[in-house]
Amino acid sequence: MVLLRQFTLAISAAVAALGSLLFIGWNYFYRRRLPVCEPGPRRPAVRQVCRERQVLVLGLDGAGKSSVLRCLSGAGVSRGCGPTWGFNTVCVNILGCQLHFLEIGGSVNLRTYWTQYLQSAHVLVYVVDSADRERLPLAKAELHRLMAADSQLPLVVLGNKQDRRAALRAPELQEALSLDAVGDERKCFLLAVQLDWDGMELPRSLRELQELLLQLLSPR
Numbered sequence: 001m002v003l004l005r006q007f008t009l010a011i012s013a014a015v016a017a018l019g020s021l022l023f024i025g026w027n028y029f030y031r032r033r034l035p036v037c038e039p040g041p042r043r044p045a046v047r048q049v050c051r052e053r054q055v056l057v058l059g060l061d062g063a064g065k066s067s068v069l070r071c072l073s074g075a076g077v078s079r080g081c082g083p084t085w086g087f088n089t090v091c092v093n094i095l096g097c098q099l100h101f102l103e104i105g106g107s108v109n110l111r112t113y114w115t116q117y118l119q120s121a122h123v124l125v126y127v128v129d130s131a132d133r134e135r136l137p138l139a140k141a142e143l144h145r146l147m148a149a150d151s152q153l154p155l156v157v158l159g160n161k162q163d164r165r166a167a168l169r170a171p172e173l174q175e176a177l178s179l180d181a182v183g184d185e186r187k188c189f190l191l192a193v194q195l196d197w198d199g200m201e202l203p204r205s206l207r208e209l210q211e212l213l214l215q216l217l218s219p220r
Helices: 002-031 065-072 114-120 133-149 170-176 204-217
Strands: 052-058 087-094 097-104 123-129 155-160 188-192
Touching (some): 052 114, 065 087, 065 097, 065 123, 097 114, 114 133, 155 170, 155 204, 188 204
Parallel strands (some): 052 123, 123 155, 155 188
Antiparallel strands (some): 087 097
């Protein structure tokens, strides 16, 4: 029993150290001079947009966060993409706005540290596997924990994997995640997405996500 207790304490300490190192490492990365993003497709400018903004991407493991970011960056969908251990960063340039996407892994150990990254984010994108009905209550609980930690950060919920037969549609997701309970002080949006990327053009749902992010991040 003593050896088991010591082993458990050692594992807990290692997990805590990992979370701290990730947080310190990302703060260093974001505060130093950020790399210039490759220009995206040219579109007619409708307004003056932001220069640099950070978008925090969270969600349970297996929700499809990395696949969404791969599509946004033009890399396409990787069917063999495994879960993110630690964090993943992607930079996308849209109409002169450099969007720095930060994805934190969704495993149970890393979810403990999610709230530490809210303070430096301008928008939170929360990805949900809309076909994983068994874990929807857990996805809801983690989402509401994040909202309780920051009551004003703009929120975009992505109901991913809409191409699956078991997927909940937007109205069902809104009810399952209790998004009606979001206060008026927060901008909150729900987008249903599926990553049917043909390598030529972004899926319509992700183009809508890009345009929504520009609206949220553009100066008023």
